[in-house]
Structures are given as structure tokens and as C-alpha cells.
Amino acid sequence: MAANTEALNQQLQQIVNSLKEQGILDSQFWMVHSLKEASSPFFLAQLIPMFCHNVQTTLRDLNRTLEKEPVNYYDMNELTMKLKGCTSSIGARRLALACVTLWRAVDNKNKDGCGSALNDIRQEYQTLRSSLDRIVELERRIVSHQA
Amino acid sequence: MVSEKMGFGNVMSTSKTMKIIDTEKKISVLIVEDDLLIRKIHKVMMTKFGTEVQLASNGKEAVDLFLSGASFDLILTDLEMPIMDGIEATKQLRSMGVTSMIVGVTSRNQDSEIQAFMKSGLNACYVKPLNAEKVTAVLNELKNI
Numbered sequence: 001m002a003a004n005t006e007a008l009n010q011q012l013q014q015i016v017n018s019l020k021e022q023g024i025l026d027s028q029f030w031m032v033h034s035l036k037e038a039s040s041p042f043f044l045a046q047l048i049p050m051f052c053h054n055v056q057t058t059l060r061d062l063n064r065t066l067e068k069e070p071v072n073y074y075d076m077n078e079l080t081m082k083l084k085g086c087t088s089s090i091g092a093r094r095l096a097l098a099c100v101t102l103w104r105a106v107d108n109k110n111k112d113g114c115g116s117a118l119n120d121i122r123q124e125y126q127t128l129r130s131s132l133d134r135i136v137e138l139e140r141r142i143v144s145h146q147a
Numbered sequence: 148m149v150s151e152k153m154g155f156g157n158v159m160s161t162s163k164t165m166k167i168i169d170t171e172k173k174i175s176v177l178i179v180e181d182d183l184l185i186r187k188i189h190k191v192m193m194t195k196f197g198t199e200v201q202l203a204s205n206g207k208e209a210v211d212l213f214l215s216g217a218s219f220d221l222i223l224t225d226l227e228m229p230i231m232d233g234i235e236a237t238k239q240l241r242s243m244g245v246t247s248m249i250v251g252v253t254s255r256n257q258d259s260e261i262q263a264f265m266k267s268g269l270n271a272c273y274v275k276p277l278n279a280e281k282v283t284a285v286l287n288e289l290k291n292i
Contacts, residue, residue, distance in 0.1 A: 028276050032188060038195035050184045078227060082182065085225075085254035089185045089276045 029091030179224040206236025241268035
């Protein structure tokens with residue numbers, strides 16, 4: 001059982017280290033992972049779905065705001081900052097950087113730039129999402145082995 | 148773009164004298180943040196650092212806590228929140244005579260935005276994400292007062 005848990009932890013470490021090497025995640029992710037000790041074993045497995053829901057909801061709201069005429073750049077600004085906050089807080093480095101690009105387009109009131117930046121954010125999120133799903137699966141298996 | 152942190156030696160606001168912290172009891176922290184995910188992360192992080200944490204999901208909840216007689220050694224507050232934002236909440240708390248350390252934690256990183264936040268009465272302001280280094284710096288500053 002202990003060997004299985006160790007093997008699962010190693011798999012998790014490999015995935016996260018690979019994502020870090022690609023710049024997709026940063027050290028904040030491991031810090032958040034370490035918070036399991038102060039919370040519950042399910043902490044990360046619960047947090048990641050919350051994060052995904054946050055991103056999807058905010059992206060939907062950003063798209064809707066951008067589609068309206070005239071574009072409400074104040075709302076775009078607030079939504080972008082919300083997305084930047086949650087992506088940086090979980091360690092999703094490339095997503096957070098993509099939010100900065102969106103912020104610049106919003107600040108310049110550049111609608112085409114906003115559209116392009118939103119596409120980049122969607123792509124970055126899709127890239128990250130499959131790895132996050134794998135991480136959640138591993139976390140759940142680790143917790144069930146430890147139970 | 149502003150650097151990651153402002154304050155503790157570069158304070159823009161006229162903050163009041165900090166109250167004396169009893170180092171024998173746990174440091175009490177109020178986290179003021181509307182985003183559930185970030186609130187959860189900050190709560191567990193501050194708990195891991197051995198503090199006692201209470202939560203408020205906007206500035207009005209924070210002000211109401213103090214009006215009801217609560218007090219905290221440290222307030223970590225977001226800037227943008229519904230109902231009452233971090234700037235308004237900080238101004239109200241300082242006008243009520245609250246001398247707790249108030250630290251802003253925001254996604255915004257433009258000079259003008261951070262300075263406006265600092266002017267409301269913050270002791271310091273950090274750009275998200277809140278990490279171990281920033282928390283350590285805040286708690287060390289608190290203990291050294």
C-alpha cells in the first residue's frame with residue numbers, strides 16, 4: 001500500500017515538474033499542494049475543480065462582455081483582474097501571464113486585441129486542464145490509498 | 148508596473164501607531180476576500196503559519212465585525228470586492244480608530260492603483276499571489292512592532 005502511494009506521489013511529482021519546466025505552472029502550485037497538511041487530504045482535489053469552475057465562468061462573462069456593443073471596458077478590466085488573481089494564486093503561470101496580455105488590450109480599449117488575448121487564454125486553459133484532471137485523479141487515488 | 152510589494156518602510160499612507168502584539172497568544176487574522184478559491188487558499192496558508200483566521204467576503208463584513216466588537220492583529224484585504232471594496236473598508240476602519248496592521252493583497256500592479264490603495268490607510272500592499280515569503284515578511288513585521 002505504501003509502495004503504491006509512493007508510486008502515485010512520484011507520478012504526481014513528475015507531472016507537476018514537467019508542467020513547471022514548460023512554464024505552465026510555477027512554484028505557487030507546490031505551495032498550494034503543501035497546504036494539504038494544514039487542511040485536509042482532499043484540499044487540492046477540491047480546490048482544482050473550484051479553480052476550473054472559476055476560470056470557465058469568468059471566461060464566459062468576459063466573452064459576453066466583449067460581445068456587447070459598446071464594450072464595457074470597466075467590466076472587462078474587473079473580470080480580467082479576477083481571472084488574474086485566481087490563476088496566479090493557484091500557480092497557473094502561463095494563464096496568469098495571458099491575463100496580463102488581456103489586461104493590456106482592455107487598458108488600450110482594443111477590441112480585436114481583447115478577442116485575440118481571450119483566445120490565447122482559452123488555449124492555455126485547455127492545455128492546463130487535461131493535466132489538472134490527471135492531478136485530481138492522482139490526488140484522489142493517493143488519498144484513498146492513505147485512508 | 149509597480150514592484151511586488153509596497154510598504155514597511157515605503158508607506159504612502161499616514162498609518163496609526165500599531166497596537167502592541169501579545170506574542171504569547173496566536174496572531175489573529177481577518178481575511179477579507181470575495182473570491183471563494185482565494186479565500187480558501189489564504190485561510191489555509193495563514194492557518195499553516197499558526198495564526199487564528201476569520202473570514203469576511205467583502206469590506207462591509209469586515210467593518211461590521213469590528214463594529215460588533217471583534218478585533219484582529221492583522222487584516223489581509225483584497226481591493227476589488229462587491230458591496231464595499233478594500234479602499235473604502237480600510238478608510239472606514241482607520242476612521243473608527245482601528246490600529247491593526249492592514250495589508251492589501253491585490254491582482255492590480257499599476258503604480259497609481261497600488262498607491263491609491265496604500266493611501267486609504269494600509270501598512271503594506273502585495274500583488275497576488277500571496278506566498279510563504281510575503282506571509283513571513285508580514286508576520287515578522289507584526290512581531291517586531
